[in-house]
Amino acid sequence: MVTVCLAVVLANGGSVPAELSPALLPLALLSGLAGLIAFPVSGVYRRHTRSTSLRDIAHILVGAVLSVVLLALMASVLTVTAQVPLPVYVIQFLLAVPALSALRVVARSRELARQNKRLMAQHADKIPVLLVGTGASCDLFVRSLRNTGSKYQPVGIIDDARNTQGLYFHDVQIIGSLLDPDCLIARLKHCNMLPQRLFLTEPVTHFESDGIRKLISWSEAHGIAVSRLAGLEELGTEADADKSSLRTVKPEDILDRPQKAVERSMLRELFQGRRVLVTGAGGSIGSELTRQIASFDPAELVMIDNCEFNAYSIDMDLSQNFPDVARRMYVASIRDAARVNTIFERHRPELVFNAAALKHVPLVELNPCEGVLTNVIGTRNVADAARNVGAIAMVQVSTDKAVNTTNVMGATKRVAEFYVQAQDRITNETEEMTRFFSVRFGNVLGSSGSLIPLFQRQISKGGPLTVTDRKMERYFMTIREAVQLTLVAAASGLTLDTSHGEIFVLDMGRPVKIVDLAERMIRLAGLTPYEDIDIKFIGSRPGEKLFEELFDASEERRECGIPGVSSARPDGVAIARLRATILKLEQAAAVGDELSVKRLLKDLVPGYGINGLRSVDVSDSIKKPVLTATDLLPKNDIPAVDAGAEQPRLSAGR
Structure with a gap:
C-alpha cells in the first residue's frame, strides 16, 4: 500500500497530478488486496524470519511480481484507477522488493537481539574457542553455536587466505592468516586472554603446512587443546554440530563446570x-x-x-x-x-x-x-x-x-x-x-x-x-x-x-x-x-579420606x-618451634626412623595424630605381634634443640 503511493509520487516527479488524486486511495486498497493474495501463494509467509537469508529473495521477487501484476489487472477494471500509467507499477515493483527484504531483516535482527539477550547471562560460563578456517564446516558450526546456546564462545577466526584480517565472519572477527604464521602467533602471544581450545574446521591437510604446524605447536605449548571439527557429512544437523563434531576427549571434558579464565x-x-x-x-x-x-x-x-x-x-x-x-x-x-x-x-x-x-x-x-x-x-x-x-x-x-x-x-x-x-x-x-x-x-x-x-x-x-x-x-x-x-x-x-x-x-x-x-x-x-x-x-588405600576439604x-x-x-x-x-621440630624431622628421616617422623608430625599438625599413629601400628604389627607403650617412643633419643642457635643441616642425599 505504501509502495504504490510512493510509486505514484516518484513517477510524476515528486508530486501527484490532480487527475490521479482520486485514484490514490482505491489504488492503495487494491494493492493491499493484491498482496494478501500474491504473498501467500508465492510462499513468502511460509519462510520463518529467524532463518532469513539470500534464498528468501527468490520468494520475495515472485511475490512482488504477482502482487504488481494482479494490482495492474484489478486497477484496469475500475474507472477511477484505469488511468494510472504503467511506469507506476514498474516503480512499485522496484520499491516492494527492498522494502519486503528490509522488513524481514529487521524482524530477524529483533529475534536475534532477544536471543542474544538470553544468552548473554550464560556468556561468563562459556568456553572461549579459536576457529581455524572459514569453510562450510566453520559456517555451520558458528551458526549452531549462535542458535543453540552452546557452551563454546568463538573469540576469533584464523583464515587460510590473505588480506582478511579485521573482517567479520558471522560476527566473529578474523584475527589473522595461516599464510603469515609468525605475525599471527605474535598477535596471539600478546592477547590478554587466551582461548581454551583451538578448533580446526577442516582436515589438517587442507591448510598451509608450515602455518598450521607452527600454530598447533604454539597451542600445545600454551596448553590449548586442539580438536578438529568433523566434515559436513559427519556433522549431521546443525543442532548436532556442537555435541558430535569434536574428535578428541580432553581432561576438561570431565569437568561439569567451565574452566576459570584469567587476564594475562x-x-x-x-x-x-x-x-x-x-x-x-x-x-x-x-x-x-x-x-x-x-x-x-x-x-x-x-x-x-x-x-x-x-x-x-x-x-x-x-x-x-x-x-x-x-x-x-x-x-x-x-x-x-x-x-x-x-x-x-x-x-x-x-x-x-x-x-x-x-x-x-x-x-x-x-x-x-x-x-x-x-x-x-x-x-x-x-x-x-x-x-x-x-x-x-x-x-x-x-x-x-x-x-x-x-x-x-x-x-x-x-x-x-x-x-x-x-x-x-x-x-x-x-x-x-x-x-x-x-x-x-x-x-x-x-x-x-x-x-x-x-x-x-x-x-x-x-x-x-x-x-x-x-x-x-x-x-x-x-x-x-x-x-x-x-x-x-x-x-x-x-x-x-x-x-x-x-x-x-x-x-x-x-x-x-x-x-x-x-x-x-x-x-x-x-x-x-x-x-x-x-x-x-x-x-580405600592407606591414608585416604572419603572427601577432601579446602579450608x-x-x-x-x-x-x-x-x-x-x-x-x-x-x-x-x-x-622457633617450627625450626626445632623440622630439624628433628630431618634427623629422624635421614636415619629412616618412621615412628619418630610420625610422632613429630603428630605433635606439629593439628588433627593428624591418632590416624597417623594407627597406620604405624598396622604396618609395624607385621614384625611385632604385640605393641607396648614403649614401642611408640622414638628408637633413638633425639636431644633437645636450642631453637635460637644455628643448627647443622643434614644432607638428605647422603
Whole structure:
C-alpha cells in the first residue's frame, strides 16, 4: 500500500497530478488486496524470519511480481484507477522488493537481539574457542553455536587466505592468516586472554603446512587443546554440530563446570624481564608452570628436577616452543641444601615456584621419611635460599590434602605451609622484601599418576574401572587453570594489599564423586557404564579420606580480591618451634626412623595424630605381634634443640 503511493509520487516527479488524486486511495486498497493474495501463494509467509537469508529473495521477487501484476489487472477494471500509467507499477515493483527484504531483516535482527539477550547471562560460563578456517564446516558450526546456546564462545577466526584480517565472519572477527604464521602467533602471544581450545574446521591437510604446524605447536605449548571439527557429512544437523563434531576427549571434558579464565596482562607485567626459578619443573604442575612463564618472556628461566627424564623432556619442549627464552636445567634434589644454595647464588632468581613434591598418598604413607625429606626439608631449603638471595617472592604449591589430614603426605604439606607462612610473617616484622605465599588446590586432571590416565588405560583394556569407594569424592581442576590461578595468586599477592601469612585457595567448584567421574569417562568413550565397562570398588588405600576439604576449621576464610581465589588465614606455628621440630624431622628421616617422623608430625599438625599413629601400628604389627607403650617412643633419643642457635643441616642425599 505504501509502495504504490510512493510509486505514484516518484513517477510524476515528486508530486501527484490532480487527475490521479482520486485514484490514490482505491489504488492503495487494491494493492493491499493484491498482496494478501500474491504473498501467500508465492510462499513468502511460509519462510520463518529467524532463518532469513539470500534464498528468501527468490520468494520475495515472485511475490512482488504477482502482487504488481494482479494490482495492474484489478486497477484496469475500475474507472477511477484505469488511468494510472504503467511506469507506476514498474516503480512499485522496484520499491516492494527492498522494502519486503528490509522488513524481514529487521524482524530477524529483533529475534536475534532477544536471543542474544538470553544468552548473554550464560556468556561468563562459556568456553572461549579459536576457529581455524572459514569453510562450510566453520559456517555451520558458528551458526549452531549462535542458535543453540552452546557452551563454546568463538573469540576469533584464523583464515587460510590473505588480506582478511579485521573482517567479520558471522560476527566473529578474523584475527589473522595461516599464510603469515609468525605475525599471527605474535598477535596471539600478546592477547590478554587466551582461548581454551583451538578448533580446526577442516582436515589438517587442507591448510598451509608450515602455518598450521607452527600454530598447533604454539597451542600445545600454551596448553590449548586442539580438536578438529568433523566434515559436513559427519556433522549431521546443525543442532548436532556442537555435541558430535569434536574428535578428541580432553581432561576438561570431565569437568561439569567451565574452566576459570584469567587476564594475562597482569601476569606479563610480573614475569617479563625477570629471572624465575621453578623446582619440580619436569612434573605435571612444574612443566605447565615453566611453559606459561616462558610465554611471558622472562629474562631467565631456571629449572630444577630430580628426575633426569622429566628434566630432559621439559628442556626439549621449551627449546622447540620457546627457543628465545634463556633457560638453565639442573638435575638436582631440593633435599640437598648445599646444592640448592649454589644454584640460587649462581642465578639469583627474583621469583621462585616450589612445585617439587612427593604427592601420592599411598606411596608417601608407606615411605614417610622420603615424604618428609622432600615435602618438608626440601621446602625449607628452597624458602631459605630464596630469602638469602633476596628474591621478590617464593610461591609454595600446596594441596587440599593438607587440610584436616589423616595421612603423611598431607601432614608434610601442612608443615610446609606452616613454614612458608612463618617466613612471610618474618618478612612483615623485619620489613625485608621477600614475600612467601602458599597456593592450595585439589586434584589435577590429567597429571601423571592421576585418575584420568588410569581410567583411560582401563577403558582401553575393556575394564573394569577401579574406584576405591562409592562415596569417595574429590575437588578437580585442569592443570592449565590450576597453574594460571597459581600465577594470578602470586601476581596479585605482590600487587594487592594482602596480609602476611595468607594461604591462597583456588576455587575448584563443587567436589565430584569418583564413581560419577568414572561413569562420565565411560560415556565419553561411547560406552555404557556397568554394561560395556564395569566399575569395581576395591576399598580405600592407606591414608585416604572419603572427601577432601579446602579450608581447615581453625582457618579464617576471606575474599582476597582475586577472581577465582579465596584466602585462608590460619593461626600458624611460631618459627622457633617450627625450626626445632623440622630439624628433628630431618634427623629422624635421614636415619629412616618412621615412628619418630610420625610422632613429630603428630605433635606439629593439628588433627593428624591418632590416624597417623594407627597406620604405624598396622604396618609395624607385621614384625611385632604385640605393641607396648614403649614401642611408640622414638628408637633413638633425639636431644633437645636450642631453637635460637644455628643448627647443622643434614644432607638428605647422603
